């Protein structure tokens with residue numbers, strides 16, 4: 850029973866289809882139940898490509914955040930704190946991720 854009780858695949862990717870709405874856990878694009886996949890939480894955080902993406906977008910976000918730039922954090926310090934937040938997320942997150950068609954290749 851539960852989320853994985855009725856897996857459906859589209860034959861294009863190895864992950865079951867995400868049948869609900871919501872937003873992509875990677876890029877934040879809205880998903881409609883036809884264009885997204887379920888990624889098990891372990892595989893989600895184990896993806897090097899996703900970690901790279903998270904780091905890059907996290908550093909970009911931080912660099913455009915006036916509070917952080919006022920603290921004069923170096924890019925290295927910012928990168929470390931972004932990686933730390935990802936590591937914390939990976940420890941506390943227990944539900945599978947919803948990932949859109951554009952992002953699913955990061956996990957294959």
Ligand SMILES: [Zn+2]
Nearest residue numbers: 873876949952
């Ligand atoms: Zn996406």
